[in-house]
Amino acid sequence: MYHNNCDFAAPPTKSMLTEWQLSVLVLLYISPICNEDENLSVAAAMLTRTSRLVPGARRLDPGRLLHTGSQAPQSLAAHLDNPAPDDSPRAVSRTSEKDPARHGEQHEGLHYNIPLQDMRTLFPHSLPPRFSMQVKTFSEACLMVRKPALELLHYLKNTNFAHPAVRYVLYGEKGTGKTLSLCHVIHFCAKQDWLILHVPDAHLWVKSCRGLLPSTYNKQRLDQPAEASIWLKNFKTTNERFLSQIKVQEKYVWNKRESTEKGSPLGEVVEQGITRVKNATDAVGVVLRELKGQSSLGGFRLLVAVDGVNALWGKTTLKREDKSLVAPEELALVHNLRKMVKNDWHGGTIVLTLSQTGSLFKPRKAYLPQELLGKEGFDALDPFIPILVSNYSPKEFESCIQYYLENSWLQHEKAHTEEGKKELLFLSNANPGQLERLCAHL
Amino acid sequence: MAAPCVFWGAAVSYRLFLGGRVSLALRQGVWKAAAAELQILRLRHTTGVTAKKNVAALRRETYTVDFIKKQIEEFNIGKRHLANMMGEDPETFTQEDIDRAIAYLFPSGLFEKQARPIMKHPEQIFPKQRAIQWGEDGRPFHFLFYTGKQSYYSLMHEAYGKLLDVEKRQNQLQAKGLFSEKTKTKDLIGSRWLIKEELEEMLVEKLSDQDYAQFIRLLERLLTVECSAEEEEFVQRFRRSVTVQSRKQLIEPLQYDGQGMAFSTSEGKRKSAKAEAIVYEHGSGRIKVNGIDYLLYFPVTQDREQLMFPFHFLDRLGKHDVTCTVSGGGRSSQAGAIRLAMAKALCSFVTEEEVEWMRQAGLLTADPRVRERKKPGQEGARRKFTWKKR
Numbered sequence: 053m054y055h056n057n058c059d060f061a062a063p064p065t066k067s068m069l070t071e072w073q074l075s076v077l078v079l080l081y082i083s084p085i086c087n088e089d090e091n092l093s094v095a096a097a098m099l100t101r102t103s104r105l106v107p108g109a110r111r112l113d114p115g116r117l118l119h120t121g122s123q124a125p126q127s128l129a130a131h132l133d134n135p136a137p138d139d140s141p142r143a144v145s146r147t148s149e150k151d152p153a154r155h156g157e158q159h160e161g162l163h164y165n166i167p168l169q170d171m172r173t174l175f176p177h178s179l180p181p182r183f184s185m186q187v188k189t190f191s192e193a194c195l196m197v198r199k200p201a202l203e204l205l206h207y208l209k210n211t212n213f214a215h216p217a218v219r220y221v222l223y224g225e226k227g228t229g230k231t232l233s234l235c236h237v238i239h240f241c242a243k244q245d246w247l248i249l250h251v252p253d254a255h256l257w258v259k260s261c262r263g264l265l266p267s268t269y270n271k272q273r274l275d276q277p278a279e280a281s282i283w284l285k286n287f288k289t290t291n292e293r294f295l296s297q298i299k300v301q302e303k304y305v306w307n308k309r310e311s312t313e314k315g316s317p318l319g320e321v322v323e324q325g326i327t328r329v330k331n332a333t334d335a336v337g338v339v340l341r342e343l344k345g346q347s348s349l350g351g352f353r354l355l356v357a358v359d360g361v362n363a364l365w366g367k368t369t370l371k372r373e374d375k376s377l378v379a380p381e382e383l384a385l386v387h388n389l390r391k392m393v394k395n396d397w398h399g400g401t402i403v404l405t406l407s408q409t410g411s412l413f414k415p416r417k418a419y420l421p422q423e424l425l426g427k428e429g430f431d432a433l434d435p436f437i438p439i440l441v442s443n444y445s446p447k448e449f450e451s452c453i454q455y456y457l458e459n460s461w462l463q464h465e466k467a468h469t470e471e472g473k474k475e476l477l478f479l480s481n482a483n484p485g486q487l488e489r490l491c492a493h494l
Numbered sequence: 495m496a497a498p499c500v501f502w503g504a505a506v507s508y509r510l511f512l513g514g515r516v517s518l519a520l521r522q523g524v525w526k527a528a529a530a531e532l533q534i535l536r537l538r539h540t541t542g543v544t545a546k547k548n549v550a551a552l553r554r555e556t557y558t559v560d561f562i563k564k565q566i567e568e569f570n571i572g573k574r575h576l577a578n579m580m581g582e583d584p585e586t587f588t589q590e591d592i593d594r595a596i597a598y599l600f601p602s603g604l605f606e607k608q609a610r611p612i613m614k615h616p617e618q619i620f621p622k623q624r625a626i627q628w629g630e631d632g633r634p635f636h637f638l639f640y641t642g643k644q645s646y647y648s649l650m651h652e653a654y655g656k657l658l659d660v661e662k663r664q665n666q667l668q669a670k671g672l673f674s675e676k677t678k679t680k681d682l683i684g685s686r687w688l689i690k691e692e693l694e695e696m697l698v699e700k701l702s703d704q705d706y707a708q709f710i711r712l713l714e715r716l717l718t719v720e721c722s723a724e725e726e727e728f729v730q731r732f733r734r735s736v737t738v739q740s741r742k743q744l745i746e747p748l749q750y751d752g753q754g755m756a757f758s759t760s761e762g763k764r765k766s767a768k769a770e771a772i773v774y775e776h777g778s779g780r781i782k783v784n785g786i787d788y789l790l791y792f793p794v795t796q797d798r799e800q801l802m803f804p805f806h807f808l809d810r811l812g813k814h815d816v817t818c819t820v821s822g823g824g825r826s827s828q829a830g831a832i833r834l835a836m837a838k839a840l841c842s843f844v845t846e847e848e849v850e851w852m853r854q855a856g857l858l859t860a861d862p863r864v865r866e867r868k869k870p871g872q873e874g875a876r877r878k879f880t881w882k883k884r
Binding site: 225416417471474475477478479480481483486489490 | 779786787788789790793795798799802805806809811812
């Protein structure tokens with residue numbers, strides 16, 4: 053159809069031919085695809101006019117033709133690529149952005165999906181129980197992108213690994229989402245290929261441990277073989293790749309028959325801890341020391357994530373055989389973890405969470421770092437960057453309700469009405485934990 | 495005459511007993527012996543206007559008219575004395591003043607209000623007595639005396655007479671063709687029929703339940719047909735007004751704070767918890783209890799549901815801010831006390847109709863239930879000790 057309009061009076065010179073041909077070809081290419089008839093007619097008019105004029109002179113800037121021609125491909129490309137998340141004006145609760153690194157302000161309040169395979173690697177038995185029940189029920193793991201997590205991700209993206217490790221402490225009232233924000237950060241670091249040292253709940257190490265043994269390394273301290281071996285198993289699942297890469301820098305003698313040579317991969321230490329449960333705590337200590345020493349070298353980046361870090365400086369409910377109370381520093385695991393959380397190494401970050409829920413001898417309404425950590429803990433962790441995690445904003449609340457409705461979890465007929473939502477808002481006061489409990493099964 | 499002899503003997507004794515009465519009777523005509531007996535028997539039933547003891551009425555104390563009159567005089571004199579004692583004007587000394595004076599002069603700690611000292615007009619103290627139903631000749635005054643319930647039957651007779659009149663009038667109108675089917679909606683709301691006890695008191699006669707029901711049915715039938723003003727007035731005599739409860743509801747006035755925001759304060763109680771709530775007119779649904787957020791103060795969902803009830807009922811869930819203080823009781827009673835306080839405070843922001851709805855929903859009534867006392871011989875208030883057969 054274009055050929056009819058175009059009328060070349062004289063064949064153009066060689067130098068111009070390419071440009072003209074280019075523009076014409078571009079137009080020819082584009083015309084069947086997009087219906088920009090006006091542009092075509094203008095282009096045709098310009099072509100005919102200019103072709104009748106002096107062919108040698110470049111009155112008409114071919115760039116302009118190219119521009120008009122290339123305007124079409126640009127918009128077309130925009131239509132084809134579609135990088136923005138799908139936002140329908142009504143039910144906005146999900147985003148298709150699966151990479152935490154690309155989460156930004158526009159994703160705030162939206163849920164993103166974590167593939168179940170990643171869940172099994174990153175969080176083997178270390179999710180909060182209610183959340184893991186929800187994951188099992190919905191057969192998908194969706195985390196909401198919230199402001200504290202976004203703030204933390206921003207800091208992590210801009211960390212200078214030459215400086216000592218910065219400590220971030222997530223604090224807030226009960227049920228506001230500190231642990232899940234920590235999970236979000238862990239997912240981000242895993243995607244960025246960091247080494248993740250995740251202690252799911254430090255409170256588990258200071259209460260109801262059955263087998264307390266005197267430590268083989270240091271007579272004054274106590275071992276916890278069961279907890280240590282569980283942790284080592286989870287560590288292995290999470291950081292499979294690094295275990296063969298990192299080499300041990302010293303020789304460790306476990307007992308008369310077994311020892312680990314210098315230069316052997318870290319995986320061996322972990323195996324030793326898992327198989328010989330008696331040495332598990334020492335294995336944990338070795339792992340921590342090695343990682344701390346080697347992260348400064350720059351081979352990998354280390355993320356230390358501890359949930360319920362106030363357990364390290366609180367009291368324990370463990371007793372020795374002579375019924376005397378055990379102080380936290382007398383536990384080898386706690387001792388080693390305290391050293392890990394100190395900021396005398398570089399090449400990584402430390403993200404901590406305070407938790408009143410599992411804490412011992414702390415009042416229910418305490419949530420500030422000063423209250424939960426106590427003087428000793430606060431001094432040990434000082435300086436740190438506190439990040440407050442608060443209740444849902446109205447947009448986030450709406451999004452959460454939408455998510456439940458999409459999964460057909462809210463079955464009450466009034467659940468999708470405005471009055472129902474207002475009731476839920478009042479009863480839960482926009483607290484994520486309370487909302488989840490309200491909407492839970494009977 | 496063996497039998498009459500017995501009578502005669504008895505009559506003689508009575509004659510002696512009654513004294514002058516017998517001569518009066520004899521003066522009134524020629525009497526046969528039997529008639530004399532009857533007369534004496536009849537005389538036996540007479541109660542004299544003079545204070546002669548009546549055998550039949552010995553079962554119940556009878557207050558004679560003279561006695562009542564004397565009591566009234568004494569009461570009035572006593573009232574004037576009391577007024578002088580209290581330094582008030584005897585002319586304008588009302589019954590409330592008497593009550594207050596007696597409560598002041600004779601303070602009593604008794605719990606039973608009716609056991610405390612009172613000074614009231616004798617008509618309120620002495621029960622109403624029937625006046626003498628028959629004259630000196632022994633003939634009863636009322637034509638329905640021998641039915642036994644003369645006042646009741648006379649009332650029924652009157653009411654039925656009125657009904658017949660009304661129906662006759664209606665028939666006449668219908669015959670003339672002027673009958674119009676007007677149905678007047680009488681305002682029966684706000685009044686109730688007399689209860690049986692009140693009717694008995696009015697007629698000074700014992701009634702049975704069936705009598706009472708029959709009477710009310712007759713009056714209702716009278717109401718269904720249209721009747722004139724006098725019949726209306728007759729029926730209204732037997733109706734008592736019932737005060738509309740909601741008008742008693744005290745609505746707190748609005749106050750304004752420094753920023754010009756309107757707020758309302760009120761209190762509430764439940765068991766031993768006392769609460770005071772300040773409800774602000776514009777807000778976003780935040781509630782603070784003793785300075786702590788309500789989610790932290792009431793971790794149990796049930797308590798928060800109690801707090802939600804007044805707002806949810808009025809459909810004002812996210813519109814008010816509340817600050818409250820509460821003390822005493824347990825978690826559930828504190829929640830109930832705050833709920834009552836909030837509901838009362840909300841009355842000031844809401845229409846009269848909605849206040850009535852709240853009252854009917856039970857939001858404005860203080861829950862009177864308190865812990866029941868443990869009794870001796872039982873394990874708890876109701877629970878008995880385990881019964882052992884042996």
